[in-house]
Amino acid sequence: MKAVSRKSYGKHQRKALASPYDSIFFNNGSSKSALLAAGSVIEVADQVAQGKLKAGAAIVRPPGHHAKADAAMGFCLFSNVAACTLRIIWSIDIWLVGPCIY
Structure with missing residues (x-):
């Protein structure tokens, strides 16, 4: 995704890159x-998982x-x-109970 922010890309090139996606x-x-x-979002989740926060929310854009x-x-x-x-899951070795898709 870093490629879409290159300064060498103009408005029309970015529009062409975005066209296969839905409303990008x-x-x-x-x-x-x-x-x-x-x-x-990851930082807030880490803080909660480590017990540094009781709960958290990340109000971010894009959400x-x-x-x-596999796609934007x-x-x-x-x-x-x-x-x-x-x-x-990977950092604190939590394994969910029940059916999981990895």
Whole structure:
């Protein structure tokens, strides 16, 4: 996704890159804002998982709730919830009870 934020890409090139996705619009800050948003969600989840916070919420843009596991969608480049869930599972060795898809 970093490629979409290159300064060498103009408005028309970004529009062409976005066209296969559902309601995505790329600008020269898309990659950075998506990475910061995903990182913020992960940081809040880490703080809760470590017991430093009782609960938390990350009010971020883009929110990351439309993206699929393998594709950007609905102006979300990454699935922030999926990313932070995997981070927590892997970092503190939580294994969920019941059927899981990995």
